Amino acid sequence: MFRSIAVVGATGAVGTIIRQLLEDRKFQAEEFHFLASSRSAGSELTFNGKTYTVELLEPAAFDNIDLAIASTPDDVARDFIPEAVKRGCTIIDESGYWRMDPKVPLIIPEVNAAAIDGHQGIISSPNCSTTQMVLAMKPLHDAGKIRRVVVSTYQATSGAGVAGNRDLEGGTRANLAGEDYKYETFAYPIAFNCIPQIGSAKYKGYTSEEMKMVYETQKIFGDESIQVCPTCVRVPVANCHSESILVETEKKITVEEARELFAATPGLVVMDDLENQVYPMPINCTENDDTFVGRIREDISCENGLAFWCVSDNLRKGAATNAVQIAEYMTNGKG
Amino acid sequence: MFRSIAVVGATGAVGTIIRQLLEDRKFQAEEFHFLASSRSAGSELTFNGKTYTVELLEPAAFDNIDLAIASTPDDVARDFIPEAVKRGCTIIDESGYWRMDPKVPLIIPEVNAAAIDGHQGIISSPNCSTTQMVLAMKPLHDAGKIRRVVVSTYQATSGAGVAGNRDLEGGTRANLAGEDYKYETFAYPIAFNCIPQIGSAKYKGYTSEEMKMVYETQKIFGDESIQVCPTCVRVPVANCHSESILVETEKKITVEEARELFAATPGLVVMDDLENQVYPMPINCTENDDTFVGRIREDISCENGLAFWCVSDNLRKGAATNAVQIAEYMTNGKG
Numbered sequence: 266m267f268r269s270i271a272v273v274g275a276t277g278a279v280g281t282i283i284r285q286l287l288e289d290r291k292f293q294a295e296e297f298h299f300l301a302s303s304r305s306a307g308s309e310l311t312f313n314g315k316t317y318t319v320e321l322l323e324p325a326a327f328d329n330i331d332l333a334i335a336s337t338p339d340d341v342a343r344d345f346i347p348e349a350v351k352r353g354c355t356i357i358d359e360s361g362y363w364r365m366d367p368k369v370p371l372i373i374p375e376v377n378a379a380a381i382d383g384h385q386g387i388i389s390s391p392n393c394s395t396t397q398m399v400l401a402m403k404p405l406h407d408a409g410k411i412r413r414v415v416v417s418t419y420q421a422t423s424g425a426g427v428a429g430n431r432d433l434e435g436g437t438r439a440n441l442a443g444e445d446y447k448y449e450t451f452a453y454p455i456a457f458n459c460i461p462q463i464g465s466a467k468y469k470g471y472t473s474e475e476m477k478m479v480y481e482t483q484k485i486f487g488d489e490s491i492q493v494c495p496t497c498v499r500v501p502v503a504n505c506h507s508e509s510i511l512v513e514t515e516k517k518i519t520v521e522e523a524r525e526l527f528a529a530t531p532g533l534v535v536m537d538d539l540e541n542q543v544y545p546m547p548i549n550c551t552e553n554d555d556t557f558v559g560r561i562r563e564d565i566s567c568e569n570g571l572a573f574w575c576v577s578d579n580l581r582k583g584a585a586t587n588a589v590q591i592a593e594y595m596t597n598g599k600g
Numbered sequence: 601m602f603r604s605i606a607v608v609g610a611t612g613a614v615g616t617i618i619r620q621l622l623e624d625r626k627f628q629a630e631e632f633h634f635l636a637s638s639r640s641a642g643s644e645l646t647f648n649g650k651t652y653t654v655e656l657l658e659p660a661a662f663d664n665i666d667l668a669i670a671s672t673p674d675d676v677a678r679d680f681i682p683e684a685v686k687r688g689c690t691i692i693d694e695s696g697y698w699r700m701d702p703k704v705p706l707i708i709p710e711v712n713a714a715a716i717d718g719h720q721g722i723i724s725s726p727n728c729s730t731t732q733m734v735l736a737m738k739p740l741h742d743a744g745k746i747r748r749v750v751v752s753t754y755q756a757t758s759g760a761g762v763a764g765n766r767d768l769e770g771g772t773r774a775n776l777a778g779e780d781y782k783y784e785t786f787a788y789p790i791a792f793n794c795i796p797q798i799g800s801a802k803y804k805g806y807t808s809e810e811m812k813m814v815y816e817t818q819k820i821f822g823d824e825s826i827q828v829c830p831t832c833v834r835v836p837v838a839n840c841h842s843e844s845i846l847v848e849t850e851k852k853i854t855v856e857e858a859r860e861l862f863a864a865t866p867g868l869v870v871m872d873d874l875e876n877q878v879y880p881m882p883i884n885c886t887e888n889d890d891t892f893v894g895r896i897r898e899d900i901s902c903e904n905g906l907a908f909w910c911v912s913d914n915l916r917k918g919a920a921t922n923a924v925q926i927a928e929y930m931t932n933g934k935g
Contacts, residue, residue, distance in 0.1 A: 413901045417752035417844035419794045419833065433792075434776065441773060457768075458883045459754045459835060459842045461895050461909045466874045470855065470897030479900065492901035496844040496909065498754065500794060501836045507794045509752035509831040509844075520805065539801045548793045560796050562805030565814065566748045566827035574796045574831065 266596055268295045271354075273322060273335035273345070275299035276308065278427045279359060280336050282585035286554075288313055290589065293596070300326055300333075302341070324348035332595070334588045335359060350386035355595075357388050357588045364389040364481060371484050374590045375532045376403045380487075381595060388591055393583025394418050394474065394497060394506055395481040397556045400533060400582070401575045402512060404526035406486060409514030409569070413492040416478065419500045419507040420463060421547065424579050425450045430503055437501070451499070460499040472497060505547035506579045511564055511572045520561055523571055527558050532582065537561050545576035553578055554586045601931055603630045606689075608657060608670035608680070610634035611643065613762045614694060615671050617920035621889075623648055625924065628931070635661055635668075637676070659683035667930065669923045670694060685721035692723050692926045694919055699724040699816060706819050709925045710867045711738045715822075716930060723926055728918025729753050729809065729832060730816040732891045733843055735868060735917070736910045739861035741821060744849030744904070748827045751813065754835045754842040755798060756882065759914050760785045765838050772836070786834070795834040807832060840882035841914045846899055846907045853906055855896055862893050867917065872896050880911035888913055889921045 270292070274280040276299075284299070286292075297312055299319050306321035320326050322341070327333070327349040334357045335342060342360035349356055363369045369387045370380040373396055381388055391399065402411055422429035428450045436456035439446035446454070453460050464473030471479075478495040500507075518526070528535045536545045537559040545557030556577040564570025577583055605627070609615040611634075619634070621627075632647055634654050641656035655661055657676070662668070662684040669692045670677060677695035684691055698704045704722045705715040708731055716723055726734065737746055757764035763785045771791035774781035781789070788795050799808030806814075813830040835842075853861070863870045871880045872894040880892030891912040899905025912918055 415750045415846055415901065417831075419754065419835065437772060438776060441769065441776075452877050453881060454883055457836060457838050458881055459837060460881060461842070461844075461879050462874065462877060469900065470874060470895065471900065472874070494846060494899045494901035494905065494907060496752075496895070496907060498842075498844065498909075500754065501792060502794060503792050507796070507833070509796075509833065511750055511829060539797065539805060539807070542787050542797060544796050546788060546793055546795060548789055560805065560831070564829045565804065565806065566750065566829035570829065572829060572831060574833075 266293055267331040269298065269329055269331050270294040270296070271298040271300055271330045271333040273300045273333050274337040275310070275319060276301045276305040277336055278423060279580055279584045282580050283334055283336065283589060284310070284312055286585055286589045290593070292589070292592065298326070298330055324352065327352040327354040330354045332592060333357070334592055336584065336588070346387060355384070355386055355388070357390060357591045359390050359584055359588055361392060361477065363387050364391065365484065371481060372591050373400055373485060373587060374594050375400060375530065377485055378594050381591065390584065390588045390591060391481045391485065392474070392477040393424055393579035394420060394508070395478050396583050396587055397506065397575055397577035398478065398508055398510060399482055399485050400556050401510065401527065401558055401573070404530045405512055405514060405518055405523060405571065408522065408526055409516040409518045411491055411512050411514050413513040414482070415494045415511040417496045417509045418498055419502065420497060421502045421504045421506055421579055422455060422499065423504045424506065433501060433503055455499060455501050457501060461496070463497040463499055471495070502547045504551045504578060504580060505576055506583060507547060508575045510575055511570055513567060513570045515569070517569045518571055520563055523561050523573070527561070532556055533558060535559070544574060547576060550576045551578055552581070554581050556582050601628055602666040604633065604665050605629040605631070606633040606635055606665045606668040608635045608668050609672040610645070610654060611636045611640040612671055613758060614915055614919045617915050618669055618671065618924060619645070619647055621920055621924045625928070627924070627927065633661070633665055659687065662687040662689040665689045667927060668692070669927055671919065671923070681722060690719070690721055690723070692725060692923045694725050694923055696727060696812065698722050699726065700819065706816060707926050708735055708820060708922060709929050710735055710865065712820055713929050716926065725919065725923045725926060726816045726820065727809070727812040728759055728914035729755060729841055729843070730813050731918050731922055732841065732910055732912035733813065733845060734817055734820050735891050736845065736862065736893055736908070737817070737847060739865045740847055740849060740853055740858065740906065743857065743861055744851040744853045746826055746847050746849050748848040749817070750829045750846040752831045752844045753833055754837065755832060756837045756839045756841055756914055757790060757834065758839045759841065768836060768838055790834060790836050792836060796831065798832040798834055806830070837882045839886045839913060839915060840911055841918060842882060843910045845910055846905055848902060848905045850904070852904045855898055858896050858906055858908070862896070867891055868893060870894070879909060882911060885911045886913055887916070889916050891917050
């Protein structure tokens with residue numbers, strides 16, 4: 266057990282869910298601290314029935330903290346984390362900044378919890394779009410060795426933070442009223458539209474969000490031979506990312522085998538009965554810690570291909586839940 | 601030139617656009633007729649500045665019609681078309697009913713106009729999700745022979761007709777107001793949701809909409825060796841289907857070659873500059889007769905793969921425009 270735990274970015278969209286999960290899952294520690302930028306520092310919040318004042322995120326704040334779960338922008342994570350580690354604090358980081366650092370384990374507890382052991386003060390939690398895909402890939406990779414993945418995403422506005430959802434709601438209301446709306450987060454209206462760009466142009470015509478799905482997948486599996494072709498698209502959905510995934514395996518996996526493999530994997534739930542219109546969708550997966558798979562079928566275009574549809578709450582398993590599970594694993598060895 | 605032209609289903613979503621296109625494109629005929637079911641028959645509409653009474657869709661109506669462009673449900677097309685053909689009328693049919701009949705050519709004028717010549721009274725126009733994909737595939741197939749396509753769609757509610765858009769708007773308004781809404785067309789709320797089923801369960805876990813993308817593609821190219829793995833998804837967009845497409849070709853096609861090939865294809869427009877956030881989206885492609893491609897990039901998961909994003913107005917090139925182009929081709933040999 267860690268004596269003193271902090272949530273960094275405690276008042277943000279993901280930080281709020283981290284607090285809720287720590288309460289719901291009865292996370293044990295002697296002391297809890299809640300840190301945020303100067304915008305929120307000084308405000309009060311309630312945790313486990315007790316009132317806490319949000320502390321300012323600054324190096325000295327980590328003097329008495331053993332473990333921090335942090336959800337901040339990349340540039341904030343770049344600056345504060347080395348200072349926190351210097352002061353003996355271990356950080357579970359949600360940001361993208363440290364994920365590809367060779368000294369930093371990139372962890373999905375159900376997939377590669379053992380890799381936590383070698384950490385040097387920083388443990389990264391993967392990008393939301395990667396986490397649900399890799400979790401679904403895991404049992405297939407173990408059973409048949411995945412050679413290639415083709416994935417197209419349908420990503421929710423909550424992935425762009427609270428302002429993303431404000432844009433979706435504000436833009437949609439304005440559209441229906443025939444009024445103008447100035448988007449804060451998105452380069453184009455997201456109301457009743459699809460935007461085929463998340464992040465910036467990164468590599469050979471792929472975006473930074475897409476390349477995260479390539480690099481992070483290879484790092485988590487420790488296998489750079491797994492090829493990934495991603496297309497990341499923002500859709501007018503408030504919460505939960507959906508993914509159309511096709512995997513090609515070395516050894517053929519039948520639909521029945523895949524269904525059993527998925528169902529036996531902790532954190533995965535199979536919702537798969539097309540005849541009866543049963544499949545995961547954002548509306549039936551939101552506010553759930555699990556990752557859901559359905560539309561499982563043989564790829565009719567390739568011998569050893571398997572296609573499926575995967576939905577997960579990007580703020581939960583895609584972010585807060587995964588980080589809290591890492592903290593739980595480190596506390597008591599279970600994810 | 602045909603003496604007498606009819607629009608069947610003249611008051612529906614697609615029929616309305618067909619009328620508009622016939623006006624805009626100055627389609628020449630001595631007589632125009634507008635047919636619809638008993639629900640709309642007897643109502644009046646204006647065409648080329650003249651008032652017409654909508655006639656009842658019944659066999660006798662075709663006694664004096666040479667060419668009809670029809671947009672009706674499949675069961676209506678099944679019943680009325682043989683009667684119309686018996687009376688000497690040629691039908692350009694938007695429905696799904698006749699498309700896979702070996703005696704019926706399935707036509708995208710830019711792709712296989714020559715196949716019109718062998719028709720026996722019925723010419724089918726492909727499903728909207730197929731048309732835009734096949735049009736984009738055409739120059740790549742000619743240049744490098746496509747072996748396989750993996751496609752995930754982001755389909756608009758207008759594909760489910762006027763009631764589909766009523767559901768999107770009504771459902772969204774209700775959602776924002778915190779009220780209930782009873783959907784007419786969709787099995788689940790489409791507001792702020794993705795539904796990974798269009799059509800019914802058809803073949804090995806694929807839906808009827810998905811299998812249309814397989815069978816129709818093979819028929820239009822006259823090549824059953826082209827393998828297609830489709831995932832069709834309804835998204836909360838009112839109009840324009842988007843598609844994330846990956847093709848594998850026998851001969852490698854570079855990004856630069858693909859861009860030139862696309863740009864040289866009638867009906868295709870390249871919008872492709874990720875650095876400057878230029879790519880097609882539903883909001884910038886709606887009410888346009890062209891099909892748009894962007895996000896063109898090498899598939900980083902496979903030697904001869906090419907990935908791109910394709911958007912088209914599903915009521916225009918996906919339906920009305922394609923049918924009117926077939927009629928134009930038959931009238932004066934140009935699409």
